Amino acid sequence: MAPAITLAADAPTLSSANTGFMLICSALVMLMTPGLAFFYGGMVRVKSTLNMLMMSFISLGIVTILWVLYGFSLAFGTDSGSIIGWNSDWVGLSNIGLTELWDGYTIPVFVFLVFQLMFAIITPALISGALADRVKFSAWALFVALWATIVYFPVAHWVWGAGGWAFELGVIDFAGGTAVHINAGAAALGVILVIGKRVGFKKDPMRPHSLPLVMLGAGLLWFGWFGFNAGSWLGNDDGVGALMFVNTQVATAAAMLAWLIYEKIRHGAFTTLGAASGAVAGLVAITPAGGAVSPLGAIAVGVIAGVLCAMAVGLKYRFGYDDSLDVVGVHLVGGVVGSLLIGFFASGKGQSDVQGLFYGGGLDQLWKQCAGVFAVLGYSLVVSAILAFLLDRTIGMRVPEDDEVAGIDQAEHAETAYDFSGAGGGAARTNVTGPVADTASKKVDA
Template sequence: MGIDGGDTVWVMVSAALVMLMTPGLGLFYAGLARKKNVLSLLMQCFIAIAMISVVWALWGYSLAFGPSRGGLIGGLEWFALSQVGSEPNPNYAPTIPHTTYMLFQLMFAIITPALIIGAFAERVRFGAFLLFLVAWSTLVYSPIAHWVWGVGGWIRSLGALDFAGGTVVHISSGVSAMAAALVIGRRIGYGSGSMEPSSPVYVILGAALLWFGWFGFNGGSALASGALASGAFTATHLAASAAALSWMLTGWLHRGKPSSIAVASGAVAGLVAVTPASGFVGPQAALIIGAVAGVLCYAAVNLRAKIGVDDSLDVWGVHGVGGTWGAIATGIFADASINPAGANGLLLGNPSLLFSQLIAVAATWAYSATMTIVILKVIDLAVGLRVKPIEEMIGLDITQHAEYVKP
């Protein structure tokens, strides 16, 4: 088919938009954290860009998208980007250079482990965090990406759909976040001391950058500039808007005041939920997916708080639950007339797609949780996960980085 200039530019711009999401995530998390840990969260998100980029180039991309080994993992034929050049790979993106496709997928690989940071914010050693980035990206992200998106991957062969990362990105990170919160334990003072967010302004700004970048996240996953990208772009915006409203209204009814953090969190929940469906559903379904996500994720966040798990910045409630709903909703609302590469869902007479989606969800939940627990236990035995109690009380900005945010 050959390289198409318009498609290439669109995917390159989309990759840049998705890259911007990780610093945006850093701002979002920094605003939710206490002031003494603001820089540590920004640092963790920023270093993830550098660390995962090197891992992806050396072996991560090959494990995720290289020639399949039994549908479970890619081989190392593309180690250090060997055989990944300017010619398109027709199995993945026939109209853009293979390197462009690799870079676009890299941005997803970066933000996924960065999302988990919110679960163990304010209490993990920086060195241990770096080890976690490498191990989790290699042992969790790359295998799941291969299952779902890789040629020969077993979930892809099953017929399950994930347009832009509902299972690969959001369920994997959200479930891993819950596992991490349980393994690492609560922050000192959780449930008794103040855990008030340092800056709702940072939260709103971070959410705005995430929303902006998500147009590349979902729209770019069409891998071409055209009607499919436009449809995914539209679905993305409408779902985010519906979820921002439904979360805000639910919180308003529940707590008596409309919160700025509620609006920001709701928008992110809607973006998460529509991610797997964005290239397979129309605007009406996107509105429903978003509206349900706002209420469902709000309930999940409150449930998490009620049972006392210190998933500090609610990664599980937003990404784990939102991604799960989005994957299931894809099985309900998918419409093959919107994207012939997909399939019809339950409402259009195809219950088998919903069944495939449920299998994909269950497998991702089980594998992500199990492997995350193993990885964290090994790192804890090797170097220790948590900072010392006195360091945690002082704050990670000072104790881990010798820097602080001036008043």
Template sequence: MDTGTIAWAITATALVLFMTPGVAFFYGGLVKAKSVVSMMMMSFGALGLISVLWILYGFNMSAVTGAFDFAGNPFSDFGLTALSQGETANTDLLGATYGATFAIITVALISGAIADRAKFGAWMIFAGIWATVAYFPIAAWVWGGGWIMNLGTTLFGEEAGLAVIDYAGGTAVHINAGAAALALALVLGKRVGFQKGMSKPHNVPLTLLGASILWFGWFGFNAGAEWLNNMENVGLIVINTLGATAAAIIGWLVIEKFKDGKATSVGAASGAVAGLVAITPACANLTPGWALLLGVVTGAVCALAVELKFKLGFDDALDVVGIHLIGGLIGTVYLGFFATSTGLFVGGGWEQLVLQVVAALAVLIYSFVVALVIGFAIQKTIGFRVKNEDEIAGVDTSVHGEEGYALDVV
């Protein structure tokens, strides 16, 4: 492999890794000032823990030899000793590192649903177990030769030439994280005084910074894997990552203006993230015009979807469900209608739609159930939620013994 391609692989890996601090900033600005350290620490905790687990056994689990295997053998190359000594170790280890960044951010995304009220130790236990029994196997299903990757052949035969389309993680990352977030929101229950307008973002610029870092890093997220494909579709991926995200900002702000009377900067940031989520699975399989439509539809729908928590009574603190689960579902299912050549409305039949819906629902249900079981087990044993008095006082000092803003008054 030429040095330019290797350089892009390293760059893309760094971009995606940078997205997890971006999540920390995005979420950190949205919570109250007394919870910002706790919120950001959940992202950084995931960064530390999942990196280690991925190197020890997660990478081994993320690929299978049989289409219907649950996951790869975690002990097949424990600690990647053999991989690091093979003839192609240079590129193999780059690929493993790139895959690690996806695992890290998927876990970090979940944390927004339980802002202001979670114990850090309990979160770390959840993160490790959930990654092991949910993310690592699902990555194998979607990208590592598993049943979702082979679903087109299973249902319609090899001659049909069809497959589930999830280029960069609509199912494995966003639906996966969003479903787990919903489960944890139900396990931990509502924050004290939960109601619409109960708290405002304590630092809007921090949230905008986080959204900007995410958009920046997303070019590595979506276009990064092109180093394995001789950069064949990189131009399409890059323009779609720009266009869908920009259109989603407009879609969100229009709905926000009509709904609340004002278009907000937090709305613009949330719309951008929703657009990024939706284009993730679709970036290589839509023409730019259809990507723009996807963006504006996703921005508008997600702007409405974030209100569901108040109507349905679950406390998804930072709208992980409304943005990542809903946005991931829209982007994944949209391909069934508009994927180039195979979408129902652009020359294909209904088969692509069936594949997209089956994959999306399977990941949603599995991830939700696994997260619910793990969350309840932790809550009933060591406890997942802090005491109400600690929540009111602020989890930063009670959990971490720190303050986000120490102001000395002279």
């Protein structure tokens, strides 16, 4: 069959509407990283709050610079062996025209690359929740740089880059079930198997210090996730992005309710931590699947993910690995569930005509999903463990035990999250007059 001829008049032209839409989506995805910081920050003990916030925030700095220097080129450049990309014109982003379009789309290359940058930033930040309370900040920063280079950039090429083996195989990952969540969850498991447990794991109470902070973070994540998911269609012309938006809301709601029901049956209470965790589990699971399933399918994805992730978070106590904030239980398990369920619930009426087993498509898509899931899981797990082992044997990954017990915030950042030493008293009340004010003034002077 002769190749189709594309006329100049048919070539994509820059769409200001899609460009603006994608810039807003990029900002929403950027907001997810501070949201994640609050989510994780509220879940740790008070003495680790700032460290947890910083482990997410530092990714904004490190990964941004690496993306500009070479990350975008490795992830989305010209394919080499279906494993990695490269485009020397993209090194330093110095040879990209202002109105140069991303191939086949109506948005500039700059818009696509900044949207994808936000994905690259949040993925290593997700890992940090598994390592709470015990990792040197300098070692963590170096790990982020190495992991992004050796793990994230190649995996992003596999899944989304033209010529990447998973992309060419037909693995469906709308917005990051494999490249983001399985990747980060497997990495978290690999690292914690190397660095070991927190002091007092399974002995001391390690309850969240601020559940309102957790709920705030979960709300910001839910809000930002609409950009994360709907924006991944790179436009708003054919309704697929709108389907993904709807499915994101539906699956998240279903997962939250399922988690809470399971929690009530299993533990006797509906907890705020369960509501926040269930919502995140639903967001994770629908991320790869939302463009392929119907809203009813999204409910099924959410319910299944909510229950299985709620069950999975307890595995760390059974098997003895210290996943501090349940990155493995939520992101790895949720990512696997959402990715594999595409093979069952793909309706053929969303992003493509691919149908899952329950829609008459047989097992064809399911085995493709399995290939993508387990390849990314295995690669990230092994390479992340090797990186952690090498860092631990050279510069050391863990803070000294005394610093961990006393509080990693003070040891690593010379700060504390909450300073109550100046709270109360009349010195700060400028509207006070008379003897009380005079006494307060003398105390301040003293």
